[in-house]
Amino acid sequence: MKKKRIGVIFGGQSGEHEVSLMSSTSIIKVIDREKYDVVMIGITKNGEWLLYNGDVDKIKSGEWEKEGIRAFFPPNANYKGLITFSNGKEEFHPLDIVFPVLHGPRGEDGTIQGLFEISQIPYVSSGVMSSALGMDKFFSKKLFDHAGLPIVKYKVFHKKEILLDIETIIQIVERDLGYPCFVKPCNLGSSVGVSKAHNRPELIDALQIASKYDRRVLVEEFVKAREIELSVFGNNEPKVSIPGEIIPSNEFYDYVAKYFDGGKTKLIIPAPLSESVIKRFQELALKAYRALDCSIYARVDFFYNEEQDKIYINELNTIPGFTHASMYPKLWEATGISYPQLINKLIDLAFERYEEIKQ
Incomplete structure (x- = not known):
């Protein structure tokens, strides 16, 4: 079987640029090379697209930018791929699918998903509307409230x-x-x-x-609560993981606690909860996923006030952190799906969604 070419896109112009570099490095290293040829595509903080062919570990450090080749992703269904410009030569690099590992605005908010829709290329992410709603905490809360999900004031x-x-x-x-x-x-x-x-x-x-x-x-x-997260994947019949609990090293689970505290923040998997409470969390996670019409994958974050036995949805992330230490893959690993298996599953779901919606 001929291998497919997958473009992994990292970096981006949001405040989460460095997080994207860490997530994408982990993903690139485990993609099945017997099934896929990986094309590494970086976006600088200035918005420049670069094709990168070097050492994967240089992505996380930011050194990749020095070796990148200037590139352009055309919004044209006849050119599914990347065009590079080097030494006065133009070269086309075809792609069968793209995997945007871009956290935050201009990557997770529906903008780049719109580019992929125009280009008519499969992509590993929720669609334009779901991505935009998941990114916007105000509108997602309004929809969660409308769907009957509990939210804080x-x-x-x-x-x-x-x-x-x-x-x-x-x-x-x-x-x-x-x-x-x-x-x-x-x-x-x-x-x-x-x-x-x-x-x-x-x-x-x-x-x-x-x-x-x-x-x-x-x-x-503010609600006095435990922080509980669940992972979801799927299109028409989504599946949900067991819940995990965050015990942050700082007063709350801030940026430093998430990525740069040297492992002081604790991820407890599975979260110590009763079977009945776990079931409630799983039902609410699937309800939230469907409320925003998500596809492929997402992580759903909750607050749990144990004294009052109240659950509140915090937010839904359509492109959650994806390092080996991130909660999304670790929850699936504890549920019985390894990191490499999970990546393969998400790519398969992207092809499945593309076949369903293409005209």
């Missing part, structure tokens, strides 16, 4: 409001949500730009930090 403010009338915003937050509260950019992941505010000065700082990353800022009430 929240408010959304525009960057302009924060700049012009922060005093009014503070009064609204103190009246309706209280302290402590969480402040987040509406469109970002990996806890980039997220702060926990315990008082008015910290709230002012948190609003200003979050508004640097997005034009809208989400403020959520």
Whole structure:
């Protein structure tokens, strides 16, 4: 059987650029070389596309950029692949499928998925709408609420409001949500730009930090809760993993705790929960996945107030972190699917979805 060419796309222009480099390095190393020829495609923080043919380990360090060849991904169904420009020569590199390992805006938010739709090429990700909704914490919460999923109380403010009338915003937050509260950019992941505010000065700082990353800022009430995550994959008949629990090294599961705390954050798999509570989490995870019409894969994050036996959905990530230490693959590993098997499964699901929707 002729091998297919898979383009793994990493980097990107979001605040999660470095996370993408770590995730993609892990994925590239385990893709089945008997089935696929891997084409490594990087996007710099400036938005330049580069074809990379060097050592995989140089991706994580950022050294790949020095060796990349200038490239272009045409939005043209007659050119499914990459065009490179080097030494005055133009060369076409055909692709059968793409695997975007891009976290955050311009990668996980439906934008690059739209490019793949125009190019009519299979891709390992949810579609345009689902990706956009999963990335936008405000609109995903509205849909979760509409679907009957439990959510915490929240408010959304525009960057302009924060700049012009922060005093009014503070009064609204103190009246309706209280302290402590969480402040987040509406469109970002990996806890980039997220702060926990315990008082008015910290709230002012948190609003200003979050508004640097997005034009809208989400403020959520604090609930005393355990952090529970589940992995989902599938198209029409999605499957859900066992739940895992996060015990962060910092006060909450922030960017440093997720990726740079030297292993101090604990991932407990499976989460110590009763069978009945596990079943509730799994049902809610599948409900959330379907509420956003997701496909291929996603990770669903929850809060669990054990004293009141209340579950709240936090968010859904359509391209979650994918290093060997990340919760998404580790949950499937504990459920009985190894990291390499999982990658193969996701690629198969992308081809399956493409066949279903192509015209």
